Amino acid sequence: MRDTDTLSAEDLAIAGGFERFYEVLRRLTPRSELSLTAASTLRRLERSGPHRLCELHAPEGVSQPAMTQLITRLEKEGLAKRGSDPDDGRAVVVTITDDGRAAVARRREGRTRALSALLEQLPAEDHAAILAALPALERLSDLMAEQPPL
Amino acid sequence: MRDTDTLSAEDLAIAGGFERFYEVLRRLTPRSELSLTAASTLRRLERSGPHRLCELHAPEGVSQPAMTQLITRLEKEGLAKRGSDPDDGRAVVVTITDDGRAAVARRREGRTRALSALLEQLPAEDHAAILAALPALERLSDLMAEQPPL
DNA sequence: ATTTTTTATATCACCAACTTATGAAAGTCC
DNA sequence: GGACTTTCATAAGTTGGTGATATAAAAAAT
Numbered sequence: 001m002r003d004t005d006t007l008s009a010e011d012l013a014i015a016g017g018f019e020r021f022y023e024v025l026r027r028l029t030p031r032s033e034l035s036l037t038a039a040s041t042l043r044r045l046e047r048s049g050p051h052r053l054c055e056l057h058a059p060e061g062v063s064q065p066a067m068t069q070l071i072t073r074l075e076k077e078g079l080a081k082r083g084s085d086p087d088d089g090r091a092v093v094v095t096i097t098d099d100g101r102a103a104v105a106r107r108r109e110g111r112t113r114a115l116s117a118l119l120e121q122l123p124a125e126d127h128a129a130i131l132a133a134l135p136a137l138e139r140l141s142d143l144m145a146e147q148p149p150l
Numbered sequence: 151m152r153d154t155d156t157l158s159a160e161d162l163a164i165a166g167g168f169e170r171f172y173e174v175l176r177r178l179t180p181r182s183e184l185s186l187t188a189a190s191t192l193r194r195l196e197r198s199g200p201h202r203l204c205e206l207h208a209p210e211g212v213s214q215p216a217m218t219q220l221i222t223r224l225e226k227e228g229l230a231k232r233g234s235d236p237d238d239g240r241a242v243v244v245t246i247t248d249d250g251r252a253a254v255a256r257r258r259e260g261r262t263r264a265l266s267a268l269l270e271q272l273p274a275e276d277h278a279a280i281l282a283a284l285p286a287l288e289r290l291s292d293l294m295a296e297q298p299p300l
Numbered sequence: 301a302t303t304t305t306t307t308a309t310a311t312c313a314c315c316a317a318c319t320t321a322t323g324a325a326a327g328t329c330c
Numbered sequence: 331g332g333a334c335t336t337t338c339a340t341a342a343g344t345t346g347g348t349g350a351t352a353t354a355a356a357a358a359a360t
Contacts, residue, residue: 006263006266007259007262007263007266008266010277010281011262011265011266011269012262013281013284014265014269014280014281014284015258015261015262015265015266016258016262017284017287017288017291018175018261018265019193019258019261020288020291021287021290021291022172022175022176023189023190023193024291024294024295025168025172025294026172026186026190026211027210027211027294028294031211035316035317036176037317037318038317040173040176043169043173052337053337053338054336054337054338061176061177061181062317062318062319063318063319063320064337064338064339065318065319065320065321065338065339065340065341066317066318066319067338068338068339068340069317069318069339070317070318072339073316073317088326088327088336088337089325089326089327089337090325090326090327090336090337090338091326091337091338092337092338092339108165108166108169109157111165111168111169112157112161112162112165112166113157115161115164115165115168116156116157116158116161116165118290118293118294119161119164119290121293122286122289122290122293123289125286126285126286126289126290127160127286129282129283129285129286130164130283130286130287130290131160131163131164132279132282132283133279133280133282133283134163134164134167135276135279136272136275136276136277136279136280137167137171137280138167138170139272139273139276140171140268140269140272140276140280141167141170141171141174143268143271143272144174144175144177144178144268145174185345185346187346187347188346202308203308203309204307204308204309212346212347212348213347213348213349214308214309214310215309215310215311215312215347215348215349215350216346216347216348217309218309218310218311219310219346219347220346220347222310223345223346238307238308238355238356239308239354239355239356240307240308240309240354240355240356241308241309241355242308242309242310
């Protein structure tokens with residue numbers, strides 16, 4: 001009934017490792033100025049440019065009102081701004097500001113610095129193995145990103 | 151002034167990859183019955199046995215009142231229980247229940263299943279690279295876990 | 301052996317970020 | 331041009347967090 005047999009031992013090992021990794025990685029980003037969703041949304045705006053509000057909430061896994069409120073907060077803090085689409089009066093086009101980019105960069109640098117200190121303590125072969133798996137993780141991330149809402 | 155030069159290109163690449171990976175991994179665990187802290191705490195209790203309340207809040211990165219409230223919630227849902235230490239009348243010893251273990255297992259299985267479906271779509275060499283990096287990630291997780299509060 | 305200080309947990313009042321339900325305005329379709 | 335649809339905002343309630351503070355047990359000091 002449990003249907004566990006469709007899961008290979010390897011997949012179980014990978015999922016277990018990721019679970020643990022996720023939890024410790026979570027702690028590596030200290031109580032920041034940005035919430036998880038705020039950071040992720042800003043990074044999206046930075047990576048792939050301005051988006052309409054309705055294009056943001058589903059990929060970030062929150063409701064539409066939550067996204068409206070998040071954008072309001074980000075706007076209040078000067079990290080993003082609302083614009084309008086001349087061709088569609090309903091639309092709100094959200095753009096990241098320079099301050100927003102700076103906030104993302106600060107967060108990234110803080111995490112990178114902490115990670116870097118840890119990577120130094122790792123044996124060289126572990127360092128190499130992680131580096132070697134990076135493109136694979138990248139492709140896996142791509143797959144996850146274009147996933148149905150699960 | 152930025153002092154960025156102490157960060158190697160490799161570390162930057164790793165941190166960038168992890169950042170992305172973290173965000174998509176976050177979405178892979180659907181709006182579950184357990185909050186992030188609740189899941190992480192239960193996993194800790196499962197992995198390393200009963201703990202006093204004061205030993206839990208710092209590693210999980212929340213305040214002591216937050217942990218008190220979390221344990222109260224978990225107890226109400228039957229996922230953990232409070233006990234006492236005969237040698238120290240102040241202490242509250244928290245233990246995971248069978249229901250708690252089941253909840254952790256359900257969560258893990260859901261995530262594993264979703265991950266497994268994605269891993270299948272990955273080229274075999276990517277799959278292999280991730281598998282090869284797993285022990286390294288494990289050791290990195292250990293390092294992160296015993297990290298000062300950052 | 302008291303008194304004082306420290307430690308472990310709980311409670312309180314508040315806040316941030318979400319939820320569902322609903323409303324209003326702009327666009328689309330016969 | 332009226333009915334439906336899409337997009338965003340607002341309202342009210344919930345959850346999980348915070349700092350300040352209370353209480354009780356243990357440890358330290360006198």
